[in-house]
Each structure stands twice: as structure tokens, then as C-alpha cells.
Amino acid sequence: MSDPKIIIALDFAAAAPALALAERLDPAACRLKVGKELFTAAGPAVLEKLMRLGFEIFLDLKFHDIPNTTAQACKAAAELGVWMVNVHALGGRKMLHAAADAIANTGKPPKLIAVTLLTSMAREDLADIGIQEKPAQMVLRLATLARDCGLDGVVCSAQEAGLLRGNLGKTFCLVTPGIRPAQASLDDQSRVMTPQAALLAGSSYLVIGRPITQAVDPLQALRAINLEIGNTEMGVKA
Numbered sequence: 001m002s003d004p005k006i007i008i009a010l011d012f013a014a015a016a017p018a019l020a021l022a023e024r025l026d027p028a029a030c031r032l033k034v035g036k037e038l039f040t041a042a043g044p045a046v047l048e049k050l051m052r053l054g055f056e057i058f059l060d061l062k063f064h065d066i067p068n069t070t071a072q073a074c075k076a077a078a079e080l081g082v083w084m085v086n087v088h089a090l091g092g093r094k095m096l097h098a099a100a101d102a103i104a105n106t107g108k109p110p111k112l113i114a115v116t117l118l119t120s121m122a123r124e125d126l127a128d129i130g131i132q133e134k135p136a137q138m139v140l141r142l143a144t145l146a147r148d149c150g151l152d153g154v155v156c157s158a159q160e161a162g163l164l165r166g167n168l169g170k171t172f173c174l175v176t177p178g179i180r181p182a183q184a185s186l187d188d189q190s191r192v193m194t195p196q197a198a199l200l201a202g203s204s205y206l207v208i209g210r211p212i213t214q215a216v217d218p219l220q221a222l223r224a225i226n227l228e229i230g231n232t233e234m235g236v237k238a
């Protein structure tokens, strides 16, 4: 089975435009990410429709709650049949263990990954909430905690991928947003990397939103990125 590296962020306000784009894409060329905006607007029904089209889904709801509540939410996500789900590593060891245990006891466990630090948090934002540690050190510490609690990987910036790959081993899953093809607009991302550079730095999967979803020709944008990273699938249905 193919293992597409690109996860397209379907950051839409309603199901219709998300489904309209998905219907033109080939599940062999990409996976899809449904986050808080689309899920809050359209609910599990949109996940079912996307999965019926053959896509594997990363449900990006970043659960962060007491251990029991987080575990039950992860279990519910697994029962929806998603491929990947995530939690905040800042929920701590007990929460991470509870989430991993809940996922392991489901019929078809999704990959469970943790958000370490939101990439929007700079050093001064950490100081505001009483944390003096440097962001990179904190990311490594939280990613190590996630691995030790049995999680499959983390979401991180591609700029942290090398550090985490070097410290956490070859099989730990690194999911990196903030990806911009060389000529693309940065939008509101600041620390970006090209698709190929991110994979070379150790990324396992690339989360890409607007460079594909807002492109004049989204299929061509996906095809160009897949060509750049050497994916033989071309990104379009015949």
C-alpha cells in the first residue's frame, strides 16, 4: 500500500468545499487533515464522507484534558476509524499514558501523536506563562515524554525535526506543518521549510494547507510537490 507523505490540511468552514476538493484528489497521493474548524462545523459526518472516498484522515483536535476525558475522546476518535489522532503533550504523563492505553484497546488503533509546543509560542510567550526553558529544549523534553508514554510520534516544526530524529530514533513519527514550496507565499507561517528539506531533516509526514487548498490549481500544486519529493503518484485521479 502506498504511504503518501503529504497530509493536506482541509481548513474549511463547511463540509461542501472540503468534499469538493477531496473528490478531485487521489487517496494514493495524499492524506487529509480535519482540524477544529471543519470538525466543529461539520462533525463526524464529514469524516465518514472523506473516508468513503478512500482517504486516511488525521483528526487534529489536539485533546488536552484530564486523563479519563482525553482517553475517552481518543477512543471515540479511534472508533470513527481515523488514521491519526493527537493530544497535547502538556497534558502530562498520566494523560499521555491514558490516551495510549485507550487507543491500544481499540480494534484498529490510529497513530497517536502529541503536540509538543505550538509553533506559535515564542520564548516570550513561554515566559508569560511561567516557563523559562528554551523552546527547543522544551520540545525535546515533551517529545521524549510522549515517546516514553507509548505515543507514536509528535507534531513539530520541520526546524526541530533534525534534533528529534537524532534523539528519538528512526521510527518515531514526526509530523511537520509550516511547509512552503520554494516560490510559495508564507501566509502567517514564519519558520518554514520546503517539502524536500523537511523530509531530509527527518520529517515523516508533511502537513500542507494553503499552498494546495488556495492554489489556483490545487491538483497541480499537489502534483508539483509530490514530484519534488519523488512520489511516483501524480496527485490526480485519471
Ligand code: C5P
Pocket: 009, 011, 035, 117, 118, 119, 120, 155, 156, 177, 178, 179, 187, 189, 207, 208, 209, 210, 211
Ligand atoms: O495553510 P498551512 O500550510 O499554513 O496549514 C498548516 C496546518 O497545520 C494548519 O491546519 C495549522 O493549524 C496546522 N498547524 C500549524 N502549526 C502547528 C500545528 C498545526 O501550522 N504547530
